[in-house]
Amino acid sequence: MTHTLHPIPAFSDNYIWALHQDGQALVVDPGEASGVLSYLREHGLSLAAILITHHHADHTGGVVELRAATGAAVYGPVVEPMPEPLTRLDQGEHVDVLGLRFEVMHVPGHTAGHIAYHCAEVDGAPLLFCGDTLFSGGCGRLFEGTPAQMLDSLDRLAALPPHTRVCCTHEYTLSNLRFARAVEPDNHDLAAYAAHCESLRQRNLPTLPSSIGLELTINPFLRSRQPRVAQAVQQHSGQPSLDDTAVFAALREWKNVF
Numbered sequence: 001m002t003h004t005l006h007p008i009p010a011f012s013d014n015y016i017w018a019l020h021q022d023g024q025a026l027v028v029d030p031g032e033a034s035g036v037l038s039y040l041r042e043h044g045l046s047l048a049a050i051l052i053t054h055h056h057a058d059h060t061g062g063v064v065e066l067r068a069a070t071g072a073a074v075y076g077p078v079v080e081p082m083p084e085p086l087t088r089l090d091q092g093e094h095v096d097v098l099g100l101r102f103e104v105m106h107v108p109g110h111t112a113g114h115i116a117y118h119c120a121e122v123d124g125a126p127l128l129f130c131g132d133t134l135f136s137g138g139c140g141r142l143f144e145g146t147p148a149q150m151l152d153s154l155d156r157l158a159a160l161p162p163h164t165r166v167c168c169t170h171e172y173t174l175s176n177l178r179f180a181r182a183v184e185p186d187n188h189d190l191a192a193y194a195a196h197c198e199s200l201r202q203r204n205l206p207t208l209p210s211s212i213g214l215e216l217t218i219n220p221f222l223r224s225r226q227p228r229v230a231q232a233v234q235q236h237s238g239q240p241s242l243d244d245t246a247v248f249a250a251l252r253e254w255k256n257v258f
Contacts, residue, residue: 053131109150137176162213
């Protein structure tokens with residue numbers, strides 16, 4: 001029996017990812033409880049685990065209520081303020097739930113202790129819950145980490161198998177792609193993907209999950225070392241000679257004010 005993967009909408013643009021099989025579920029980054037509880041009731045599910053990627057309230061706000069209502073085990077990063085009690089996890093550790101093993105990756109940048117959860121095989125393809133580190137067409141703002149940290153975190157995510165499904169936690173895709181097209185106006189893969197995502201959103205469908213292979217072709221933050229991207233960044237910044245980290249930093253700053 002295959003697993004069901006579903007993004008539960010929350011707030012204006014969050015997704016709380018649910019994964020379930022045989023009446024057991026996990027959810028990722030529940031910023032609020034009501035939508036999750038409704039989904040569990042609708043599908044007759046028992047909540048086995050809550051996975052948290054980072055401490056921001058739109059990812060943790062529903063944890064206390066969900067734990068009280070369901071008794072679910074809670075997992076989160078080792079160094080960030082979290083709704084106690086929970087099991088804290090660091091790079092190289094893992095969570096076993098729903099018959100699956102999720103490896104923990106420390107991916108600082110958006111926050112200092114941000115983690116991601118990667119399972120090598122779920123119904124024939126790898127699965128990544130990446131929180132706010134990687135978005136389709138973009139990456140998270142650097143609230144607590146450095147450009148060097150975020151570039152390293154994205155490099156390690158980019159090295160996952162190309163068919164890895166990427167479960168981001170915000171529906172930012174269209175705005176990210178508008179920026180990406182400003183950086184790479186001649187990227188035909190990007191133009192085609194933008195048209196596809198416009199069509200999905202017109203039908204009120206999510207643009208996610210994405211995949212690592214797709215992001216490598218359209219996401220400027222995974223392509224910052226590509227000559228066309230680096231040249232565009234250097235032209236925009238007025239700085240003709242930047243190393244890889246400085247290009248990435250200037251690209252992120254360009255996006256911040258785009």
